[in-house]
Amino acid sequence: MKDFTDQEIAAIYRVVALRRDMRHFLPDPLDDALMERLLGAAHLAPSVGFMQPWRFIRIRDRELRNQIHSLVEAERKATAQALGEREDEFMRLKVEGIRECGEVLVVALTHDREHHIFGRRTLPEMDLASVACAIQNLWLVARAENVGMGWVSLFEPEGLRQLLRMPEGSRPVAILCLGYVPEFYRLPMLEESGWAHRADLRELVKTDYWVP
């Protein structure tokens, strides 16, 4: 007994294939009902020991959005310098659409995660893995609804934590740009621009042992 028709299965593969990390947006806002659907899908993600470590901060204040943009711009320059010989190439890339997009959403790991031991005693980073799954859920349903998303990780987390008055021990891990887009990129932007190439899947899959 199947729960999905062939057409539905194909649509699920298609949304996985058409999802893009977007940096070009139209300014139209996203309505609250849509945001609730997207956040609801994020909240249905798996989490280690069912700890649900994700927290979401919707940035509605325009001045706060500008301050977030400044934090990202500072880190963009620091990253460019750290890249050395690829500095100029990097500086030509568009890496975020914070000021243009319909809505900015900051996603964070909650504080007081220490008492969650189930599945984390030897792999404490599983809390972040859970948050990433939530973000991927959100990304896919957004794409299905024709909404673009970009995940910006160019920021100094302590600075952003303080700016958003987040409790000590919490950690912002994503600035998400959400919104309608002129068009979805045909390929990942970093592939289209020649920054990097997609690896051959066969080289990433091993059998039984990594080193034979």
Next chain:
Amino acid sequence: MKDFTDQEIAAIYRVVALRRDMRHFLPDPLDDALMERLLGAAHLAPSVGFMQPWRFIRIRDRELRNQIHSLVEAERKATAQALGEREDEFMRLKVEGIRECGEVLVVALTHDREHHIFGRRTLPEMDLASVACAIQNLWLVARAENVGMGWVSLFEPEGLRQLLRMPEGSRPVAILCLGYVPEFYRLPMLEESGWAHRADLRELVKTDYWVP
């Protein structure tokens, strides 16, 4: 111009809602074409700076699978002891289906990640976030194809790395149990068993500032 019909959009939300972390499996194997589709969807995940840090090890050897199970069993007992007063309750939970499932897949962060700076200078853990997105892709398309999956993170990563002859600097982050299932849980198993409850989404979403 929309790329998905209303029925397709609904199917994408539905697969997000019906995905479960499974621990009960039927032993039927998964055929190679299916595994290729699942791995192909994983490989289409976003990755920070397009670094594609994911590596997959298909465990085909039965004795190796048993050894992996032993590693998990050791960590299950260590976790139970660390949990203190919830030790007995934890030990009654079924936490993995490694010996029963159709196929075991280990997912790892590759070695030589240090030179990937784009999006990771201040947030080096974004490589793990990318791998988690790949696993979530795989999870969702598996569910669409009526295949269950469980993400086991109860293991000592260095022990598993050595067992699978993985290079130094790489890090296994998931033992995935994949396979057909007697039925999908109606609710997350940890919710059904009373281990934890789903949080109210409204308490996880803030506006502008976490602490008003």
